[in-house]
Amino acid sequence: MAICSTHTTTSLHSPCTTVSNAGFRQKQVIFFTSNRRSGRRHGGARTFQVSCSVEKPVVIGLAADSGCGKSTFMRRLTSVFGGAAEPPKGGNPDSNTLISDTTTVICLDDYHSLDRTGRKEKGVTALDPRANNFDLMYEQVKAIKEGQTIEKPIYNHVTGLLDPPEVIKPPKIFVIEGLHPMFDERVRDLLDFSIYLDISDEVKFAWKIQRDMAERGHSLESIQASIEARKPDFDAFIDPQKQYADAVIEVLPTQLIPDDNEGKVLRVKLIMKEGVKHFNPVYLFDEGSSISWVPCGRKLTCSYPGIKFAYGPDTYFGHEVSVLEMDGQFDRLDELIYVESHLSNLSTKFYGEVTQQMLKHADFPGSNNGTGLFQTIVGLKIRDLYEQIVAERAGAPAETAKV
């Protein structure tokens, strides 16, 4: 709970008011102005003199391409922290924000500096940094991290326009998800933990075919063309961020089915950076050695094509990492709990918590394979990281925030 005295020096679009335990009203907002009609926007951040003891949010970055299961990931994440994530009540129905008891997830598309028309005029994609306002992103993430309320723009995915901003209060855990959470060095440095969802081209293609061809009737050629068109900017601006991630979830085609191109059975890697404060990588059987494991055998029987795990040390963009890999999918509960029982450093609070979380959201995409498993595990690791940071702060002498 924040206990602050704040000196507001500007009028506010939608001031956030919080009541402290002492009962006096506070106002602390990082605001944002937009010129909606022009399709251009000038984000301006103003910080206020705050002299207080605040509970600062832990800030998490999640990077991935559009449509790569970020929202599923976020729902798994907030579920681990407790409580369901929902859009802000009574706000813009097209808000991209999700709020739960503990966590607020914002979508970085909201920092587009150009709307759809603006991008067309300039001939840039949403992946291009020139279509995004990193100064404002930095200012607002920094403000949230310091316990301040912000007025964050909204990019309306339905209309392609920039809508009036919404108020975001500092939560316990603040997640920024989108295309560029680790692109700008200043923003990157604010992150307590960062994740990159890395979907291989083959799987992206298989998924897009499934969705756009089977469900929407697009042609194979048009799907290929849209992937190709997107690729240069993706490779230039999105993909390089994975080198900064503390954890990467890499989604690849299965190796259990020869020449599989359906993209239904997946091989998923969880790449965990070593030496990250408050983050102790998960391991299989023997920490630091190289293991491959086919749990399906005498004790556990699995249907075709089975399940295969691998674990071991590696390097990733020059960093020491530990990699846990799962190929195949779970058919039954006993397979999932069996696998969980052989993983260590899961940061669960009780035996079977991973399995419980996976079952709770059995209807989410990826609940029977490595994407769901590793998203759940990353959720548990972030909860653990959050609790360690809070405990560390509680143990340390109270700080006086000076913004």
Add this chain to the structure above:
Amino acid sequence: MAICSTHTTTSLHSPCTTVSNAGFRQKQVIFFTSNRRSGRRHGGARTFQVSCSVEKPVVIGLAADSGCGKSTFMRRLTSVFGGAAEPPKGGNPDSNTLISDTTTVICLDDYHSLDRTGRKEKGVTALDPRANNFDLMYEQVKAIKEGQTIEKPIYNHVTGLLDPPEVIKPPKIFVIEGLHPMFDERVRDLLDFSIYLDISDEVKFAWKIQRDMAERGHSLESIQASIEARKPDFDAFIDPQKQYADAVIEVLPTQLIPDDNEGKVLRVKLIMKEGVKHFNPVYLFDEGSSISWVPCGRKLTCSYPGIKFAYGPDTYFGHEVSVLEMDGQFDRLDELIYVESHLSNLSTKFYGEVTQQMLKHADFPGSNNGTGLFQTIVGLKIRDLYEQIVAERAGAPAETAKV
């Protein structure tokens, strides 16, 4: 301790006399007669009416080609049981027998029915069943198993002749090692546990080159010719026995060094039959699943080419088996103890016993690789099997032996 009343019905070459707790003398001998000069031998077994409560030996069979490390194996085995194995005191200096406090190991070459000259005359190799007396082998192993003393022939490897027999008393553990322990069905049925040492042709060849070419100056051609000459009988009479073995130690070229043909670094498999009474196969990490493990990593560093383990279920000649494999070799003690700490069902009596045994005999061939490790493990499993059988007998009502 045997407490028997025995009716001897024949004169004895070298009667075994044992004194019971009650102080009366017993005689129980299965004897053997030979005609040394002719180079031919007629083994005859005579059993005696014995009415007593005897401690019957546990009988182990070990099959392998000549010169494949059987004697090293036997020294490891008897070391695990406690005490050093030595030739019988005061007997034939060319005896093939090894005796320790608990264990007697006989060499089945002693059941050659033809000496070297006799084999030459008949044109048969020592591998040929026609050069071996299986009736006598059966009679004598059976007699030992029933707690009786035997007079066993001696095949003199130095002279190639059949020497006068030696007296063998029933030990706690009786090991028959040689070319044909599982060839004759009657003998096979007497075995409480059986092992086959399976050296692959590549490794045999590399070893023979090392010994016969480097050390004895033989030509490559003569070595190849001697291996080729031996192969048909080996394939016909020795190799098929491995299907009956409860445990097979298979020695193969390493896969860690591409195209290695030195035969110095070895890949060794321990193939353990499932469902064998009193024998619970060793496993790595997770019983019944398939695992590969490279222990050399962050915690344990190993020199080139490293160490790789594999474990998993398989079938072997139609039997369910568990296979533990080690490729590479140990350089240092910490590598060995680290590996031991991750193996389960080792039947050790204290933590580190495998490592202790390996270090005790560090000068034995194979002490730094899978041959030494798996021989030691098999020794521990046989000790455990012996103790289980003894415990089972102690729990059962005392039997009256009737031979």
